[in-house]
Amino acid sequence: MGWEDNVRKVIPYVPGEQPKDKVIKLNTNENPYPPSPGVRDIIDNFNISDMRLYPPPDADILTGAVAERYNLEKEQIFVGVGSDDVISMAFLTFFNSDKPIFFPDITYSFYDVWADVYRIPYETKPLNPDFTINPDDYRGENGGIIFPNPNAPTGVLESVDMIEDIVKSNPGSVVMIDEAYIDFGGKSCLELIDKYENLLVIQTFSKSRSMAGMRIGFAMGSKKLIKYMNDVKFSINSYTMNILTQICGAQAIRDEEYFRNTVDKIISTRERSKIRLRELGFEFTDSMSNFIFAKPTEKPAAFVFEELKKRKIFVRYWNKPIIKDYLRITVGTDEEMDILFSELGAIING
């Protein structure tokens, strides 16, 4: 028997393309605006000699700043290398039962991948035809529940009441709400964590805080939940948040005014984009995120996707059941969106 027989074989996730030429990049939900200018000052004043030391293992520079922003205690915050790291660690920590975990059939494409890697049984629950979640699907015996709110790639927002209903019905499971896109007009369910010990809320610096390149995600929940996650995390890697990321992240989250302005600009561009897309004959959900999940009615989505690519405009397309007629278009700057709409006009009427 050779060594390859014992290898864990997986089908790797394929991330959105990262084109290197000058293009309009509306395919990975990045923020079109730079991070808070204070980040530049923090880096300028950083003593590179400090790189020689291990970073604070509890990442308290960053957990402290996040806790302050959300009026929580440091012990209610878990930080990780992007929300992917945070959620995968949460899967490993909390989805440890033989019962299946539940998540929607149309959702973030990593959930089933993590479940497979960690050998967690799962059941997907179909969305309603309008892409909303049916809360009744999330009752009954399960090993845990996760979904994004707003959902990805649909952009559809669910209410805090609906989430409370699901959390309340599942005292035997941890319910994770992945709020990667919540800052773009949604209402966070964070207010529920004091009431429900089994609710974990996950957010990220990659979207609303323009720091996808720095890899910062965080989870908020009861001290008990966070303690369990830290115990597992410390048994895998004590030092995951490097020192520069900690100080840059802490600075970014302190700059509330810049954050508000950036988010407001994106929301305003999104709403303007909805009007233009409607004029171009697209159908779409009322996205509350920094992307629009839109279906061209005049031409097939796959065709529009390829045509845009030829014109160096990248959006996201999945050739998968239910969603294969849709494009996921990240909200860029007004200027980028104007070029997109002009090219879309040419493609659709061409």
Place this chain on the structure above:
Amino acid sequence: MGWEDNVRKVIPYVPGEQPKDKVIKLNTNENPYPPSPGVRDIIDNFNISDMRLYPPPDADILTGAVAERYNLEKEQIFVGVGSDDVISMAFLTFFNSDKPIFFPDITYSFYDVWADVYRIPYETKPLNPDFTINPDDYRGENGGIIFPNPNAPTGVLESVDMIEDIVKSNPGSVVMIDEAYIDFGGKSCLELIDKYENLLVIQTFSKSRSMAGMRIGFAMGSKKLIKYMNDVKFSINSYTMNILTQICGAQAIRDEEYFRNTVDKIISTRERSKIRLRELGFEFTDSMSNFIFAKPTEKPAAFVFEELKKRKIFVRYWNKPIIKDYLRITVGTDEEMDILFSELGAIING
């Protein structure tokens, strides 16, 4: 049944203390010298607006620089968030059999923790009384093999021939050699990776390259091994190496002269320290790393540890069988070591 019944419960690893006051810190094997000065320039010229974009998912800025340094191809390099991330990913990828993996009883304290987390059966093999490894222990059916070379916390170096012997005897397993400390005078077994497809060599930027704070580890091996690791890694987190870490790491590894000078200074301080420790009645292995694993013969190790701590000098001590009479002392600057020896003199003769 409550949600806590399904939580993965682990006993968390306790890292060495990170004291915040002004102290002499010889407890976590950090490098006493700053990273390559070129790192400062790289940071100064970095456009923070680039933080808004996801980093290259294959981390090719960094894998490319590492490959160049070691005359390998990019596809032979896997990078991760510290060598802990790299090794834990390698455990998950390659130690996927029902047969036990083998590692020494006295070794890096994370191996058994990872095995427990990933539910990998393991068997520890006792070191010889002089802390060397007996290669005969690493034959026979197993699910994989790992040990550090030089070993930690003993500092004892094994020969490339001995490693080749073990790799050759185990074509059915992946053999991992954790070379975190190899740059301090040891000979790497890297030359064997062209000959043995099942050998994975792991190194780090945390010790010889003074970048513990940036969290960079890497593995080198056959393209096949690296591909398997990347597949697993991409199914957990596509983007683990943030952009600043990638560019700083790439710059640091290009500065070969600075690296050589730093390493030479540490080796010279280490050899000088051995003489002083001998004078103070310590017994120790002939460390080929940036620490010395030393046994005070005049006073108990635990006592010396506590006395040093009172004097704000931190070394590492484990109250564990076999090693409880030893201190692990990181090699600092000459100045730091002089203060250490002066205080040790006072403690031992006091």
